[in-house]
Amino acid sequence: MNVILTLIPFFILVYGAYWDFRKRIIPNSVPILLIILGVLQCCILNTNNIALGDRIAGIILPAILLFGLYIFNSNGLGGGDYKLLIAMGWLLGLAGFIKLMLVSCILSIVYCVIHKTKTVPFAVPIFISYSYLICFNYIV
Template identity: 45%
Template sequence: MICYLMPIPILAYAAYWDYRCRIIPNKAAALLIAVTFLKIILFNKDDFFISASERILGVLVPAMILFLLYKINQRGLGGGDYKLILSLGLFIGISALSTVLMLACILAILYCFIKKINAVPFAVPIFISYCFYCCSLV
């Protein structure tokens, strides 16, 4: 369970830069991928319920959906958001990623509705929803 806390500083870093500058550094996705492989190597016994196929689906399914959304509407998520989502999908798998992204979308919609804006730095709701997901594992 403790291994699920490993991405929180990385997601906080990405959320900070996305909120402040509307850019997510490539380091965030690269660090998250490195942490994923570190988690697989060090905590493999605690990670038996996330199979390799679920991790691969955690990358491929969002990649296909986000690519289709990009082709339909060329605005929306930026490249950093894509990389962050796909690297998080590799870390937690498709089942957990769908939960995290569902909550992140709800938070983003609420934020836009309350602030009366039409864009939100999406790394912030991803970070918040991942923290809620980690709390639900306790």
């Protein structure tokens, strides 16, 4: 059951990364489904060891930091990116979110250097980071 609940976000992120790469938009269904899955994992099925307090911290602290980023640089991330990151904070908890953001930011920098651009479809590095962290069992 735990493997299935780990793979469902993978496929949801594939969908979101595809749309973000193609159209530079992340459908609202992606963060909504991730939040619903987090509620199922935490409150109903109680399948993983991420505490409710860690999940709440995974929403509140990134939301504050991302809001500050938005105030100082409104041309950075789009609204869908913010929603996706908050949903990932809920799904992974604060520790998992920090690991995800570290790998995602490194991948984004590499993408910008290789493609000589200042914009990144950020759902793609999030998807790749989630896949990497799951494969190497850093978050579950």
